[in-house]
Amino acid sequence: MKVRLGYVAMSRTLDMITPSHTITYTNYLKEEQKEEKLDYLINCNLDSLEQILRYNIKNNIHFYRLTSKLIPLVTHKDVSFDYITPYINKYELIGVLLKKYDIRMDTHPDQFTVLNSTNKEVLENTNRILEYHYRILKAFKIDIPIIILHVGSSVFGKKKAIERFIYNFRQLPKYIQECIVLENDDKVYQVEDVLYICRILNIPMVLDYHHYVCNHNNDLDEYLKDILGTWNNIRPKIHFSSPKSNNKKDFRSHHDYIDVDSFITFIEILKKYNIDVDIMIEAKAKDEALFRLVRQLKYKTDYYFIDDTTFIV
């Protein structure tokens, strides 16, 4: 089993570089040269992204999550501009880097994306957000674009909320449906709920191990085979993080780093299935947490590292 590790959005090492420069709507309205301001921010963000990817290449990081704030105000309903054509060279250059150096990059829209919302406006926003993520992934010419979503709200109960999710999913354009992957969450939708939806819609499922620990009734082992099976011939993705603290209040929050022993425990469960996976390290210390985990794994296990972030079990 081959495991590749990844991190989210920003590098601790490149701490002066962010691909998420932004402007608030209020300040945008005050701005005299609106187009120039947006253009400046977009160029900043795309250049930062390129630098981060070059850093990933140097460090053999093959798995990375794009920030959802790459284009400022892009999904605001009262702001409209072409964020693809003027920057097509930059998108294509980044796309070439991804392909040439085998970096898997996906997106995970944030909490405002609620496909099963009962509020019409929220659903409209959600459609806009999904369209944006799709267009960005396409601009990078990513072969298998993946947008990771949560099921969303539980208004009127889980059963009705799941029905709404399925109904609304089927209203989406086919090309967006084909990108969506569902993740279990830490409060409402457990592994079995998400698996149920994924089976009906024939879409893959991302297992979030920390969310599973926060919110489960049954043993993970009962579901792992089915979860991995939802990916067909695509390499499955898994999210991994550790609780910020063991007290109830902070348990669900992410720790700066990864608890190596629980990571090893998880790998030992996973290795029975002997399938190659990509594991996204969701820790506040970002790539620093990834590299610390690798050092600890090298010390504590006999996993064979074929590069800085990839190992064989």
Next chain:
DNA sequence: CGCTGTCAAGACGAA
């Protein structure tokens, strides 16, 4: 210069 409150946006539970 550094700290703090605010931000376009949702959902939920407590008061």
Next chain:
DNA sequence: TTCGTCTTGACAGCG
């Protein structure tokens, strides 16, 4: 029905 909290990084504004 309204408010506080969750969560998060960027940034404006203030001292």
